Amino acid sequence: MLEIRDIDVFYGDAQALHGVSLTVDEGELVTLLGANGAGKTTTLRAVAGVRPVTRGELRFDGAPLHTIPAHRRPGMGIALVPEGRDLWPQLTVRENLELGAYSRPARARRATTLAEVYARFPVLEKRSRQLAGSMSGGEQQMVAIGRALMSRPRLLMMDEPSLGLAPVVVTAMFAAIRQLHAAGLTILLVEQNLARALEVADRGYVIETGHVALTGTADALLTDPAVRTAYLGL
Structure with missing residues (x-):
């Protein structure tokens, strides 16, 4: 590959x-x-x-x-989960995730992929409206991984x-x-x-x-x- x-x-x-x-x-x-x-x-x-x-x-x-x-x-x-996560701290969890689906193929399946990310990391769905910068380090890392997965x-x-x-x-x-x-x-x-x-x-x-x-x-x-x-x- x-x-x-x-x-x-x-x-x-x-x-x-x-x-x-x-x-x-x-x-x-x-x-x-x-x-x-x-x-x-x-x-x-x-x-x-x-x-x-x-x-x-x-x-x-x-x-x-x-x-x-x-x-x-x-x-x-190709997706990268960067060192230090590099989230947008003043945006919500969901907004951070959705920004990962900015390519045309990913946008077309954004709702399906978001559901898959929430199924893999249930805490993100519970905190979807929370500002990403207010989450713990482990939760922020889940957001960073989820954002990368949103690009499929x-x-x-x-x-x-x-x-x-x-x-x-x-x-x-x-x-x-x-x-x-x-x-x-x-x-x-x-x-x-x-x-x-x-x-x-x-x-x-x-x-x-x-x-x-x-x-x-x-x-x-x-x-x-x-x-x-x-x-x-x-």
Whole structure:
């Protein structure tokens, strides 16, 4: 489904990604691992189109993606749940959700998708008229995921979905991720809780200072001595 071929990405004069290549097959849950500043978020932003690719190629369903502007990518089936959620805090929960369905195909099925999101996260229906900024961190994360689902994505990218959440909420969040994957959604996950990420993932890539340093199945990475020492503290 997604192919990233040897891409370079810069922030001004600072190079964030150096020839990064990876793939995500349809139906997979792939996780990106690495320290803060390694280039994981930049990779997601490049796929979403909010960071330009200087060199290399992105392909989605075999077609070039890097030439497609960011505002057209949700309509192709690509959605990003950004780090920190980035909600509109002065809008209601429902308004935030409905703004996720701005592409023409998503607008046509907005009512159906909204009902599906409410069925997955019942608290959002109960709080639909509440201002998003007044909700707890876990509830706001549900809104952010729901907003992405409103675009009816085929590829859902999630950037640090458990960041800043209480342990019990983290458990619920990963249960939701498992359910989305089990329902057939393809997911590319960046997550600070590496053990949790590898527990739900099919495969993973370790990114170090903008390079792919290691790749393998989730089980292989979870038992790899270098990964366990460097990232799991074991």
